[in-house]
Amino acid sequence: xxxxxxxLTIVYLISFFNFxxxxxxEKVDKISKNLRCLICQGQSVYDSxxxxxxxxxxxxxxxxxxxxxxxxxxxxxxxxxxxxxVYDPEIKKNTIxxxxxxxFLFVFGAIxxxxxxxIK
Amino acid sequence: xxxxxxxxxxxxxxxxxxxTLLKGLNKTNNYSPDLxxxxxxxxxxxxxxxxxxxxxxxxxxxxxxxxxxxxxASWCLPCRDEHPFLLNLNSSNKLNIIGINYKDNEINAKxxxxxxxxxxxxIIVDPSGVNSIELGAYGVPETILINNKSRTILKKYIGPLDxxxxxELKMLIKNEN
Numbered sequence: 001x002x003x004x005x006x007x008l009t010i011v012y013l014i015s016f017f018n019f020x021x022x023x024x025x026e027k028v029d030k031i032s033k034n035l036r037c038l039i040c041q042g043q044s045v046y047d048s049x050x051x052x053x054x055x056x057x058x059x060x061x062x063x064x065x066x067x068x069x070x071x072x073x074x075x076x077x078x079x080x081x082x083x084x085x086v087y088d089p090e091i092k093k094n095t096i097x098x099x100x101x102x103x104f105l106f107v108f109g110a111i112x113x114x115x116x117x118x119i120k
Numbered sequence: 121x122x123x124x125x126x127x128x129x130x131x132x133x134x135x136x137x138x139x140t141l142l143k144g145l146n147k148t149n150n151y152s153p154d155l156x157x158x159x160x161x162x163x164x165x166x167x168x169x170x171x172x173x174x175x176x177x178x179x180x181x182x183x184x185x186x187x188x189x190x191x192x193a194s195w196c197l198p199c200r201d202e203h204p205f206l207l208n209l210n211s212s213n214k215l216n217i218i219g220i221n222y223k224d225n226e227i228n229a230k231x232x233x234x235x236x237x238x239x240x241x242x243i244i245v246d247p248s249g250v251n252s253i254e255l256g257a258y259g260v261p262e263t264i265l266i267n268n269k270s271r272t273i274l275k276k277y278i279g280p281l282d283x284x285x286x287x288e289l290k291m292l293i294k295n296e297n
Binding site (some may be wrong): 033056062080 | 251252255256258
């Protein structure tokens with residue numbers, strides 16, 4: 001009986017640590033998918049196997065272990081490498097077109113379709 | 121008349137998109153970060169190459185006017201090309217050069233220094249590449265010129281030093297005083 005309890009405790013502990021590890025690495029994946037690799041441009045840090053991307057993943061993991069949240073990590077990297085490193089640009093004067101144009105085109109297209117349909 | 125306007129508009133649109141795309145073709149779309157605005161965190165920890173002691177960048181920056189941080193590795197061929205320039209800079213008494221050995225094997229790194237000479241006053245190691253990223257660098261070789269008094273980055277070079285960059289570095293150091 002004692003042995004059973006011991007084994008159960010060990011299994012529980014192992015799975016617990018595994019789980020917390022997996023949760024952290026999932027977080028690293030999530031953040032690195034939102035970052036642009038500066039060496040092989042066009043790939044995300046998550047996809048890239050370049051030295052830069054590999055180091056970046058370690059850095060993100062360290063930052064998470066330090067207790068930093070996603071926002072803080074993104075901000076840290078934006079200060080170091082500029083806005084360009086994130087795939088999700090902020091709404092600013094020079095990115096406003098990027099955000100508004102698709103919406104505008106969508107509305108324009110909808111108007112076109114509605115007019116076509118209503119004419120028929 | 122309306123038909124004509126439509127035709128003209130279409131032709132205009134085609135020509136416009138042709139030239140837009142043509143211009144895009146010739147433009148290299150490689151982004152490099154805004155090099156001079158980034159701030160340096162002087163508190164990151166790293167180990168020395170020649171001893172196991174830990175240090176911070178704060179301790180390495182000494183009382184000379186300038187510091188050059190050079191990121192290098194023994195496996196990096198362009199680093200070999202720029203090495204003579206670093207050795208040459210070392211003769212200036214206004215600055216000290218700190219080397220960051222990037223993702224390297226310790227034995228190879230020491231061999232590299234033995235073979236080509238040591239321009240660095242101190243060498244720290246960055247086996248995981250994290251320190252370099254914290255400095256805002258993303259590869260080897262990279263050279264950062266720091267003004268020690270104001271603790272700001274004066275200039276950052278991505279890629280190996282060459283005659284032109286070397287001359288510019290010398291100018292910067294001369295003009296700042």
